[in-house]
Amino acid sequence: MLPIAVDAMGGDNAPSDIVAGARTAADDGIPVVLVGCRDKLGDIGDLEVIEASEVIAMDAEPGSSVRRMKDSSLVRAAEAVRDGRAAAMVSAGNTGATMASALLRMGRISGVARPAIATLIPTPGSTPTVLLDSGANAECQPEWLVQFAQMGAVFAHHRLGIDGPRVALLSIGEEPGKGSPFVKEAHGILEAATIGGAEFIGNVEGRDLMTDGVDVIVTDGFTGNVVLKTAEGAFKALLTALLTAMTGRPEALDAAEVLTPELDGLYREFHPDTYGGAMLLGVKGVCIISHGSTNAKAMRNAIGVASEMVRADVVGHLTAAVAS
Amino acid sequence: MLPIAVDAMGGDNAPSDIVAGARTAADDGIPVVLVGCRDKLGDIGDLEVIEASEVIAMDAEPGSSVRRMKDSSLVRAAEAVRDGRAAAMVSAGNTGATMASALLRMGRISGVARPAIATLIPTPGSTPTVLLDSGANAECQPEWLVQFAQMGAVFAHHRLGIDGPRVALLSIGEEPGKGSPFVKEAHGILEAATIGGAEFIGNVEGRDLMTDGVDVIVTDGFTGNVVLKTAEGAFKALLTALLTAMTGRPEALDAAEVLTPELDGLYREFHPDTYGGAMLLGVKGVCIISHGSTNAKAMRNAIGVASEMVRADVVGHLTAAVAS
Numbered sequence: 001m002l003p004i005a006v007d008a009m010g011g012d013n014a015p016s017d018i019v020a021g022a023r024t025a026a027d028d029g030i031p032v033v034l035v036g037c038r039d040k041l042g043d044i045g046d047l048e049v050i051e052a053s054e055v056i057a058m059d060a061e062p063g064s065s066v067r068r069m070k071d072s073s074l075v076r077a078a079e080a081v082r083d084g085r086a087a088a089m090v091s092a093g094n095t096g097a098t099m100a101s102a103l104l105r106m107g108r109i110s111g112v113a114r115p116a117i118a119t120l121i122p123t124p125g126s127t128p129t130v131l132l133d134s135g136a137n138a139e140c141q142p143e144w145l146v147q148f149a150q151m152g153a154v155f156a157h158h159r160l161g162i163d164g165p166r167v168a169l170l171s172i173g174e175e176p177g178k179g180s181p182f183v184k185e186a187h188g189i190l191e192a193a194t195i196g197g198a199e200f201i202g203n204v205e206g207r208d209l210m211t212d213g214v215d216v217i218v219t220d221g222f223t224g225n226v227v228l229k230t231a232e233g234a235f236k237a238l239l240t241a242l243l244t245a246m247t248g249r250p251e252a253l254d255a256a257e258v259l260t261p262e263l264d265g266l267y268r269e270f271h272p273d274t275y276g277g278a279m280l281l282g283v284k285g286v287c288i289i290s291h292g293s294t295n296a297k298a299m300r301n302a303i304g305v306a307s308e309m310v311r312a313d314v315v316g317h318l319t320a321a322v323a324s
Numbered sequence: 325m326l327p328i329a330v331d332a333m334g335g336d337n338a339p340s341d342i343v344a345g346a347r348t349a350a351d352d353g354i355p356v357v358l359v360g361c362r363d364k365l366g367d368i369g370d371l372e373v374i375e376a377s378e379v380i381a382m383d384a385e386p387g388s389s390v391r392r393m394k395d396s397s398l399v400r401a402a403e404a405v406r407d408g409r410a411a412a413m414v415s416a417g418n419t420g421a422t423m424a425s426a427l428l429r430m431g432r433i434s435g436v437a438r439p440a441i442a443t444l445i446p447t448p449g450s451t452p453t454v455l456l457d458s459g460a461n462a463e464c465q466p467e468w469l470v471q472f473a474q475m476g477a478v479f480a481h482h483r484l485g486i487d488g489p490r491v492a493l494l495s496i497g498e499e500p501g502k503g504s505p506f507v508k509e510a511h512g513i514l515e516a517a518t519i520g521g522a523e524f525i526g527n528v529e530g531r532d533l534m535t536d537g538v539d540v541i542v543t544d545g546f547t548g549n550v551v552l553k554t555a556e557g558a559f560k561a562l563l564t565a566l567l568t569a570m571t572g573r574p575e576a577l578d579a580a581e582v583l584t585p586e587l588d589g590l591y592r593e594f595h596p597d598t599y600g601g602a603m604l605l606g607v608k609g610v611c612i613i614s615h616g617s618t619n620a621k622a623m624r625n626a627i628g629v630a631s632e633m634v635r636a637d638v639v640g641h642l643t644a645a646v647a648s
Contacts, residue, residue: 266569
């Protein structure tokens with residue numbers, strides 16, 4: 001397999017944690033190539049580097065940055081995939097710029113109107129729920145949601161091993177007539193569409209996101225991103241409140257210590273880093289978008305996911321699904 | 325004070341829990357009148373009843389139900405407020421029908437384009453965040469968000485005691501240029517508008533909902549409802565996962581028992597029932613919309629909130645804020 005191109009300069013903890021995660025992945029047998037400025041990467045062990053002199057900042061305007069900074073680590077990583085030097089790209093950097101780099105350098109899969117970001121939402125006691133679009137397209141047309149459904153179903157199958165995934169439309173009521181005009185129109189189009197190997201089960205609500213009643217939820221990128229961040233924020237608020245409450249009384253603190261394994265497990269289950277990043281579906285290559293706060297372990301996971309998606313030929317399956 | 329009209333027939337636990345909550349409120353000195361079918365209410369103690377022979381089901385279509393079922397408890401409750409027989413209405417029934425009853429019978433405050441539902445989102449260690457519109461209008465026009473901001477600020481002041489509340493627009497990035505076309509337009513209008521006694525602090529994201537960085541968040545009713553239900557679902561998923569994890573090992577179960585006061589406190593803090601329901605802002609009367617799962621205690625809280633809002637003359641302050 002070609003190596004996974006890792007944007008060594010992207011993310012709040014770059015380059016040190018990114019390099020550390022990449023080294024662990026390489027030690028575990030996954031071929032990796034770092035993309036960035038060699039002099040700034042510290043101890044990279046045996047890893048090879050694709051030189052890139054520029055870094056697109058986390059808060060930079062995505063479109064213009066990608067067009068202007070042709071020697072940035074993000075653009076070079078996407079080019080490595082396009083040029084057959086890498087099998088996939090992984091970045092914890094500027095999400096918009098990661099997306100724009102992949103889109104502009106790799107190009108769209110034939111027939112895809114708009115690529116979408118698929119994120120995994122933890123579901124206690126069950127496989128995670130695939131949410132897309134979770135932020136690529138702030139404005140969508142209702143008919144794009146059919147492709148989101150088709151691509152999400154392929155992703156759910158290959159990423160999570162779900163056969164015949166249940167696909168639903170996010171709305172504010174289960175009845176087809178509930179929701180915004182956009183959602184009502186999308187409902188009709190989805191009901192009439194063919195989603196290969198998957199079943200459209202109608203509307204779901206925000207409260208269904210973390211339940212096992214649905215496998216793939218499609219929505220526009222604005223709503224999807226708000227939902228994703230609300231769920232992340234709720235997790236953080238609850239965990240903070242829990243830890244604060246548990247450190248009040250001395251007896252509570254002792255009890256909390258006994259519960260450390262359980263609390264650690266819970267933290268891992270719900271933390272956004274656990275699933276190794278989101279995937280941009282609809283471009284001609286595997287592009288994994290990690291959380292900005294990605295640490296070494298999360299980067300190792302993200303590289304693992306990229307490698308799995310390459311081995312499963314997810315891009316080939318996405319191409320077939322959209323063409324059908 | 326005139327009595328609070330309580331829809332005795334609305335909610336998953338009606339009429340028993342609703343009547344029980346109303347009786348507790350009355351025992352605590354709040355004047356209450358039940359609205360419903362006297363024969364079905366069981367032991368109502370000293371409470372008076374406004375007769376209503378019909379019940380609008382939880383899943384009935386709101387608009388047509390309210391138009392057709394003129395002798396329903398919801399319609400009669402709204403009429404009691406309109407006719408000066410009650411100071412406010414409270415219902416845990418069909419949300420859409422509650423809204424429609426209030427709107428059709430009480431009417432809109434002069435100048436209000438669309439009433440909005442304001443919900444309180446728990447924020448650990450701080451006052452809750454006011455979210456509106458959390459479901460009244462699935463489709464909004466950007467300029468309506470100015471009135472939502474004005475009304476939300478009045479509500480935050482009188483309901484939560486916040487002076488000079490910080491009002492923000494829900495988006496998918498903090499920069500004014502981020503978001504859907506709707507949000508970008510709303511941002512410009514909000515920046516240019518006057519929100520009496522409040523400060524517009526720009527965009528916030530879903531992750532800010534449960535933080536103390538903002539007091540009032542405005543959004544369209546589709547996004548608001550999705551966000552509300554996502555937060556509720558996340559709370560439920562996390563709590564379920566926590567309880568499951570804690571009942572695995574015997575040692576963990578013992579520790580969890582020690583932590584019962586802390587976990588109870590957390591449950592109370594985050595449970596949707598805690599804050600006694602949402603308020604429909606923009607109609608000519610106090611209308612409190614409780615969660616469908618409202619129990620006796622939550623109904624007692626909701627009646628308390630209704631009474632407070634009447635005493636504070638919130639409707640008068642809303643009228644002044646929108647006219648300014």
